[in-house]
Amino acid sequence: MSMFAAAIIGVVVTMAMALLRALMGPTIYDRILAVNTFGTVTVLAISIFGFLMGRPEFLDIALIYALINFAGTIAVLKFLRYGDLGRASAEPDEDI
Amino acid sequence: MEGILNIILLGGMAVTAIAIAKMRNLFVVTMLSGIYxxxxxxxxxxxxxxxxxxxEAAVGAGITTVLFLSTLILVGREAKPRQFRMQAILPFLLVLAVGAGLIFASLDPNMPRFGDPNSPANQRLAPEFLADSVPQVGNEAPTRVGIPNIVTTTLASYRGYDTLGEVVVIFTAGIAVLILLGAARRRREDEELEGPETGAKPEPPKEDSRMADASKEAPGS
Structure with missing residues (x-):
């Protein structure tokens, strides 16, 4: 039990640091990375909290969180790269 | 432990909300609302x-981020700087007064404690729902609903028809929006193909030329 408590303290500290980076973060990529990290850490926090409360079925919820987090980040990066979300496969760029 | 976590999460929410209100870069605001x-x-x-x-995670962090981003494509990334106006003082003071009044009212010793199981609001239906959801101590017989989580019981069982109605409404609205947007986009593509040919424009692929022919056959569409 104390192991889970220590783990959740570490996760909360990581959350705070990711939040700070999202608030300060000089470039946009710092903030994107911070949000993505925050999502991952939320997944960890939910699963650890499930074990801490003796209800490991929270793990399923955490798994679905991980999938959603991925989709959001993809949308953000696509917006930055192409300035548009609608195109399924944009025309190939010259520099790739 | 739980109280400390609550305070940390609520504090983070407050910090994020203030940052969202202060930021002028709307892209950063979108990112921060995902964190919120x-x-x-x-x-x-x-x-x-x-x-x-x-x-909340699916809608707030997933879908809303995508919706905000597609709005940003249309309106640009920077918000206009807001200048301070003297007229804004009066509403601010009013909000402060009302908030202070509400907090003062909640300090009344006759008010039930937050989450008090003996408060009048928790007396009528809550015991029945709890008995139907959570197994009684010393009695391992399955409950009527059989879901160990009381919130899931209420949402998925007692409010099942309500949720089904919500889903139907949102699904209908989504289909209507898709039909409207899809029609507008098809018309725009047709007009682009019919427009005057410029040298720089690449030759349209085969399917597109067929679509253009079809739209030429039906003028006024």
């Missing part, structure tokens, strides 16, 4: 409402 939503999902998990937390 994840923090509130964490609070819902602490409240043992995993279904609500899951919805």
């Amino acid at each position: 939503s994840l923090l509130s999902a964490g609070i819902f998990v602490l409240l043992d409402a995993v279904d609500v937390a899951f919805t």
